[in-house]
Amino acid sequence: MSATSDSTAPARVDPDAWLARPGIRRLLGALDAAEGSCRFVGGAVRDTLLGRAIEDLDLATLHVPDAVVSRLSAARVKTVPTGIEHGTITAVSSGTVVEVTTLRSDVSTDGRRATVAFTDDWAADASRRDFTINALYADPFTGQIFDYFDGLADIAARRVRFIGDPLARIAEDHLRILRFFRFHARFGAGAPDAAGLAACAARANDLMALSRERIADELTKLLAVPDPSPTIAIMLDAGIFAPVLPEIVADAPARIAALARAETEAGARHAPLRRLAAMLPPDPELATAIAARLKLSNKAKKRLGLAVAALDPAENPRALAYAVGTEAAVDRLLLAGRPVEAADIAAWPIPRLPISGGGLIARGVPEGPEVARTLRAIDRAWVAAGFPTGPEFDTLVDAALQS
Structure with missing residues (x-):
């Protein structure tokens, strides 16, 4: 030194x-x-x-x-x-x-x-x-x-190097393990400093002593860099995630790299939660549990659970956005490698069903459960028809009332 x-x-x-x-x-x-x-x-x-x-x-x-x-x-x-x-x-x-x-x-x-x-x-x-x-x-x-x-x-x-003995620096603050990789992802070039990498791998279990909030904050910052996939690959190889996020899938680096390309093509911002979703199995319950473990907000927990859900290749993007919201639809489409459709959905204002329960009552539907049942039927038909308006929508309503 x-x-x-x-x-x-x-x-x-x-x-x-x-x-x-x-x-x-x-x-x-x-x-x-x-x-x-x-x-x-x-x-x-x-x-x-x-x-x-x-x-x-x-x-x-x-x-x-x-x-x-x-x-x-x-x-x-x-x-x-x-x-x-x-x-x-x-x-x-x-x-x-x-x-x-x-x-x-x-x-x-x-x-x-x-x-x-x-x-x-x-x-x-x-x-x-x-x-x-x-x-x-x-x-x-x-x-x-x-x-x-x-x-x-x-x-x-472009080298991230601990001051003095890396093991001593990590002993002072265990969060420096994650910071080492975040700074490498943001500022480094080539392979990480060998001594620093070895020390982080040797002391990875120390991360278990940290609050989950601190881990989540550092992980969020890492996933916000333009393309963290090379660094994520190094961390997986070194066993860094095993003590705190063992659920991360083996092909997470490839998934994140593909997602980063899709985000760029769609003109979407880098979203750390979406990138975390790319690292996890397609299991909404597991994703929600991980979000709870990381002490993420209820909003973030819901978003992560929606994002990891598998996307049917035949799914209509607008129907998806109508069902789960724009943000969740964009997340799923980008994770599925469909950036053009994601960009379209991001700019599409989700419409509201052009009729209400009161409108159905005015057209002769008896008050009570029949109103809700008819609204659901109209809503399904409207989505399937591509959200028509005007006379086409009126024809759709007439067909539902006659069924």
């Missing part, structure tokens, strides 16, 4: 994209960033180096949390103590949200949470992070990069 000192880090990035955000200069001024007390860290630096859009801004600072709150409040910057016990303050300056975290070192960890101590040592703060590409710091004004663990080389190689 090598470290690069502050004085020898030659790399720079253009900080203008950060500084152009509303309120950011006021926030930095309140924290005396020009004096070296703060640096951007993590995703903002990594994504800037990779030429990707910056989603979140994170600042590491020498100031302790109370001082951060005091300074920002004096500058009329809103502060929210989202993780103050671990040194993190969420700052909102003219609408710009920044996570501000005091430099930390780990005192103790148990694989799920850590006890930390605040420090003024930038390298110590870097050493407690997960991957080298996430431990890059940048001066907010000059853009100078501070790289303590050869993260710049790993950025250039």
Whole structure:
């Protein structure tokens, strides 16, 4: 494990994209960033180096949390103590949200949470992070990069590598097993780092100690990348899913790859739940049970159960959408490799049956069960006829009333 000192880090990035955000200069001024007390860290630096859009801004600072709150409040910057016990303050300056975290070192960890101590040592703060590409710091004004663990080389190689001993990093936080694969799917190229892969495979059972909500969140992020299938294949080969999702089918990578192609052809967004459905057997009850185990919402549970159901090759897409809703119909069609029909259904407004119970009563149907029975018969005939309107629908109703 090598470290690069502050004085020898030659790399720079253009900080203008950060500084152009509303309120950011006021926030930095309140924290005396020009004096070296703060640096951007993590995703903002990594994504800037990779030429990707910056989603979140994170600042590491020498100031302790109370001082951060005091300074920002004096500058009329809103502060929210989202993780103050671990040194993190969420700052909102003219609408710009920044996570501000005091430099930390780990005192103790148990694989799920850590006890930390605040420090003024930038390298110590870097050493407690997960991957080298996430431990890059940048001066907010000059853009100078501070790289303590050869993260710049790993950025250039598109390599996701644990800082130090991978087994030690995983022991500190078991979720890093899944994060290793998510970051590889998003940023990596070629085979994963061998030492990291071996450590994740060796400690896969540690995932059982995590809350299912954390597992679901990380899995959702992994399945949201454009094509996670190569990484899913690596995870299956390494036995990563076995402790927490043993139901995943062996051909899940091929299914996800086919689904990703279908989504692209249909112009559909990447839907993690749909991709999870591609990884499971066509068993709605099992899918619902898995969703419950992962503590997914009731809405997500219902969607997953509908998505995995087998699609009859002769199924009329519009009849399907009318029966289960647009979202579920699109999911099933894409999973069945029918992107053209999925695109059509996505743009099709589901119609409403043009007659009600009151309309039938007005046409002489006696009130009571006969109304519901006749409505069901009309509805079936209407769907089978392709949802006609006008005189064609009236003929359909007349036929139902005469039967």
